[in-house]
Amino acid sequence: MPIKLVTQAETILKEQGGRMTSQRKLILEKIESMSGHPTAEEIYLNANQEDPTLNLSTVYRTLRWLTDQSLITPHRFDEERRQERFDATLTGTNKDHYHFQCQQCKNIIEFSSDQMEKIKSIFSSQTGSEVFSAELVFYGVCANCRENRS
Amino acid sequence: MPIKLVTQAETILKEQGGRMTSQRKLILEKIESMSGHPTAEEIYLNANQEDPTLNLSTVYRTLRWLTDQSLITPHRFDEERRQERFDATLTGTNKDHYHFQCQQCKNIIEFSSDQMEKIKSIFSSQTGSEVFSAELVFYGVCANCRENRS
């Protein structure tokens, strides 16, 4: 099983002279347990039930820190242009993955693809650019919503 | 050569009982002439030199309308997470295209790929979802910045 987010965070904090607080621990646990790709608001609402004194800006600060440490990845999907969603799926360790968002239920499906390397290398050799990362998002209707269509 | 944005807009406006104003015409011309993928602010700054009474909210309203009519496409790129950039490259008519953004000079390169259809169909058949559109962004360093690296 993958290394827990809290463990990874603790290691980095130690290096940086940072501190593991109860708030951080709670937020990290929530991000990990919440399926899908929650927004800051959603994480706050969920964590706040457990610790009612937890503040929204602490959530934002933690999320920003995690992003800077590359422990999570922020995404913006089309429909909800304004708010960020956070992806706790370990980056680096396991293979790159991409996303599909259902335009009806807004659910997100992750997938990977062997073809991507090819697209990258074709682009690189054609333009002389070096590609470090790729973000691919499909939009459409998921199997579930196709069945129960109104 | 492709159909001018102003012409397309005029057709749609006629259908909708809308009006082609001097402001709109100016904004449309600017979007078309500005290379790259300008932000609302950039379009405003540029158009404002020609018509100093033009207001920023008119630019936003026009951009939103054009987006709703699918005449332009909004994008968000990683580095500048908060503001939208607009892509005037005709959608629908010509083939889908994707983007590369240089992390140094922030320039955007457009490209297309035959492989994408394959990725789409593999994903569709694996999940039973229907895919309507795809957004792919590469991040890295462009040829120019690789040479003149500091």
Added chain:
DNA sequence: ATATTATTGCAAATGAATTGCAATATCAAT
């Protein structure tokens, strides 16, 4: 236990984008 200082909660600020409204300008009908 204590001192140091990273982190929190809170409230205020930011920045991009949107909106309400009175004034203005476009276009169709005369």
Added chain:
DNA sequence: ATTGATATTGCAATTCATTTGCAATAATAT
């Protein structure tokens, strides 16, 4: 050309997600 109906504008105020300054609090090393 003139007119009238109303779509669109400019302006200011507002929204919404996110960030930030600061005094109070709490985590860690000693």
